[in-house]
Amino acid sequence: MGAIRTDAGAASASPDAHPFDAAIRLAPDGDNVFVGESSPAYGNMIGPYGGVIAATLLNAARLHPSRAGDPLALTVNFAGPLADGLFRVVARPARINRSTQHWHVELAQGDGIAATASAVFGARRETWSSTEAAFPAVPRADQVRPRARMPGSGVPAFIGRYEFREVYGGFPDFAKPSEAEDSGSCLWTRDDPPRPIDYLSLASLADIFYPRIYRRRGRWVPASTVTLTTYFHADGAALDRQGDRHVLGVARALRFGNGYADQTAEIWADDGTLLATSFQLVYFKE
Amino acid sequence: MGAIRTDAGAASASPDAHPFDAAIRLAPDGDNVFVGESSPAYGNMIGPYGGVIAATLLNAARLHPSRAGDPLALTVNFAGPLADGLFRVVARPARINRSTQHWHVELAQGDGIAATASAVFGARRETWSSTEAAFPAVPRADQVRPRARMPGSGVPAFIGRYEFREVYGGFPDFAKPSEAEDSGSCLWTRDDPPRPIDYLSLASLADIFYPRIYRRRGRWVPASTVTLTTYFHADGAALDRQGDRHVLGVARALRFGNGYADQTAEIWADDGTLLATSFQLVYFKE
Numbered sequence: 001m002g003a004i005r006t007d008a009g010a011a012s013a014s015p016d017a018h019p020f021d022a023a024i025r026l027a028p029d030g031d032n033v034f035v036g037e038s039s040p041a042y043g044n045m046i047g048p049y050g051g052v053i054a055a056t057l058l059n060a061a062r063l064h065p066s067r068a069g070d071p072l073a074l075t076v077n078f079a080g081p082l083a084d085g086l087f088r089v090v091a092r093p094a095r096i097n098r099s100t101q102h103w104h105v106e107l108a109q110g111d112g113i114a115a116t117a118s119a120v121f122g123a124r125r126e127t128w129s130s131t132e133a134a135f136p137a138v139p140r141a142d143q144v145r146p147r148a149r150m151p152g153s154g155v156p157a158f159i160g161r162y163e164f165r166e167v168y169g170g171f172p173d174f175a176k177p178s179e180a181e182d183s184g185s186c187l188w189t190r191d192d193p194p195r196p197i198d199y200l201s202l203a204s205l206a207d208i209f210y211p212r213i214y215r216r217r218g219r220w221v222p223a224s225t226v227t228l229t230t231y232f233h234a235d236g237a238a239l240d241r242q243g244d245r246h247v248l249g250v251a252r253a254l255r256f257g258n259g260y261a262d263q264t265a266e267i268w269a270d271d272g273t274l275l276a277t278s279f280q281l282v283y284f285k286e
Numbered sequence: 287m288g289a290i291r292t293d294a295g296a297a298s299a300s301p302d303a304h305p306f307d308a309a310i311r312l313a314p315d316g317d318n319v320f321v322g323e324s325s326p327a328y329g330n331m332i333g334p335y336g337g338v339i340a341a342t343l344l345n346a347a348r349l350h351p352s353r354a355g356d357p358l359a360l361t362v363n364f365a366g367p368l369a370d371g372l373f374r375v376v377a378r379p380a381r382i383n384r385s386t387q388h389w390h391v392e393l394a395q396g397d398g399i400a401a402t403a404s405a406v407f408g409a410r411r412e413t414w415s416s417t418e419a420a421f422p423a424v425p426r427a428d429q430v431r432p433r434a435r436m437p438g439s440g441v442p443a444f445i446g447r448y449e450f451r452e453v454y455g456g457f458p459d460f461a462k463p464s465e466a467e468d469s470g471s472c473l474w475t476r477d478d479p480p481r482p483i484d485y486l487s488l489a490s491l492a493d494i495f496y497p498r499i500y501r502r503r504g505r506w507v508p509a510s511t512v513t514l515t516t517y518f519h520a521d522g523a524a525l526d527r528q529g530d531r532h533v534l535g536v537a538r539a540l541r542f543g544n545g546y547a548d549q550t551a552e553i554w555a556d557d558g559t560l561l562a563t564s565f566q567l568v569y570f571k572e
Contacts, residue, residue: 227406
C-alpha cells in the first residue's frame with residue numbers, strides 16, 4: 001500500500017455529525033479507493049468494533065459512483081487486526097447486472113489486508129411477501145431497563161455507543177460465573193445517541209451481540225468474529241418507519257466445537273417487520 | 287481474459303472418476319489461476335447447478351499451494367450466467383494468518399465474472415463443544431422412498447446426480463398447484479452414484495434444496511440464488527464416519543418479499559453430527 005493522501009479530509013468529522021457517521025466516513029482517493037480512519041469512539045478490545053468495520057466496507061461500495069440500488073447482502077471477513085489510525089478501502093464492481101450488482105471490497109492498513117467483503121446491491125420491487133420467522137413475544141422497549149454502564153476501565157468504548165435493553169440472555173456477570181443451558185439472547189437496542197436507522201447502521205447492529213460462548217461458559221473466553229453475513233430484508237420504507245426507535249435483536253448459536261461457533265441473528269423493527277437476518281462464524285479459545 | 291491453455295487436461299476426466307470429481311476438476315494455469323470446464327452431468331436450467339459452482343470455487347482455494355487447513359466458511363456470490371464450456375478461476379490469499387487463511391476467488395468466462403467467493407480455511411483443534419440445534423425426529427434414510435425420476439425432458443441433469451428421499455416438503459407437483467403454509471423441507475440425500483462425503487461435496491449439498499418460493503406458491507416461479515454462505519462444522523473425523531451414506535438436509539425460509547427470499551439450512555450426518563449450516567439469498571420474480 002502506497003502513501004495515504006490525507007488532504008481529502010477523511011480524518012476530520014464535521015462537529016455535528018453523529019459519531020457513527022464520523023466513524024464510517026470515507027474520503028475518495030482515486031478510482032475505487034477510499035481513505036478512512038478508525039474512530040476511538042467505537043473501539044473494541046483490539047481495534048474497532050466489528051459492526052463498524054462491516055458498515056465501513058458497505059459504505060465504500062455505497063459511495064462508489066457506479067453503485068445503484070440498495071444493499072441486499074453483505075459478507076465481511078475479518079482477516080487480521082486493524083490498529084487505530086488511517087486505513088484504505090478498495091471497492092470494485094465484480095459484476096454489474098441490470099437489477100443486481102456484485103461488489104468486492106478490501107480494507108488494508110500498511111501492508112496487510114484487515115478485512116474483505118462482498119456486497120450485493122439491487123433494486124427492490126413489490127412482490128408477494130411473507131414472513132415465516134416469528135416476532136418474539138417480548139415487552140416493549142420502554143418496559144425494559146437499559147443495561148447499567150459497566151464498571152471498570154477495560155470496557156470497550158463501542159459499548160457506550162449503543163443502548164442495551166436486555167430481555168433475556170443479558171451480558172453475563174463475570175464476577176458470578178454460571179453456565180447457561182442455551183446461548184439465546186434478546187434485546188432492544190439502538191445507537192446512542194439515537195440515530196435514524198439506515199442500511200449502514202443496520203449492518204453494524206447485526207454484530208451487536210456479545211460472543212455466544214460467553215453465555216454458555218458463563219465467563220470471558222477469547223473470541224472473535226471470523227466472518228459475518230447479513231441479509232437486508234428491509235426496504236427503505238421499513239427503515240423510514242422505524243426511525244431512531246429501538247430495534248429488537250435475537251441471537252443464538254447452533255453449534256460450538258473445534259474452536260469455532262456460529263451465531264444466527266434476527267433484527268426486527270418494533271412494528272414486527274423483519275429488517276435483517278445475520279450469521280457469523282466465531283473463533284474461540286477454550 | 288486471455289486465451290485459455292487447454293493442454294493441462296482440465297477438460298478430460300479420468301474415465302473412472304466420480305462425475306462430481308470430474309465436474310469440479312481444475313487444472314493449474316499459472317500462479318493463482320486454474321482452468322475448468324462446466325460438466326453437462328450437473329447442468330441446471332441455465333448453466334451448471336450452483337452447488338457444483340460453489341464446490342469448484344472452494345476447490346480452487348483448496349488446490350492452491352499456499353493453502354493450509356480445512357474449510358471453515360465459504361460465501362459464493364452468483365454474479366452472472368455461466369455457459370457450458372471452459373472457464374478460469376483465480377484464487378488468491380487475501381491474508382494468511384497462523385491459524386486461519388482468508389481467500390478470495392473469482393470464476394470468469396470470456397470477459398465476465400460469473401461468480402466470486404470468499405473462503406476461510408483453518409486448523410481445527412479439540413475444544414469444549416455443544417450442539418444446540420436439534421437433530422429432527424425423522425425416519426431413517428432406508429425407511430424413506432427415493433423421489434421418483436421426474437418425467438419430461440425439461441428436468442435439469444443435476445437432479446439425476448443426487449438421491450432425494452423426501453421426509454416432508456417434497457418437490458411440489460406442478461400439475462396440482464397448491465400453496466404450502468410454511469416453506470420447510472427435510473430430506474435424506476447423497477451423491478448418485480454414492481461418493482464418500484468431503485468438504486467439496488458438502489459445499490455442493492448445501493445448495494440441494496429447491497427454491498422455497500416453489501413450495502409457498504405451489505408452482506414454478508423464476509428464482510435463482512444470489513449469494514450462498516456455508517459454515518463447515520464437521521471435522522475430518524465426522525466426514526470419515528459418514529462415508530457415502532445419506533445425510534439429512536433441513537431447509538426453510540424466514541422471509542419472502544420485494545423479489546428476494548432467504549433460505550436457512552442444516553446438513554446433518556446420520557449419527558446426529560451437525561456437518562454444516564448454510565444460508566442463501568434467492569431472487570424470485572412473482
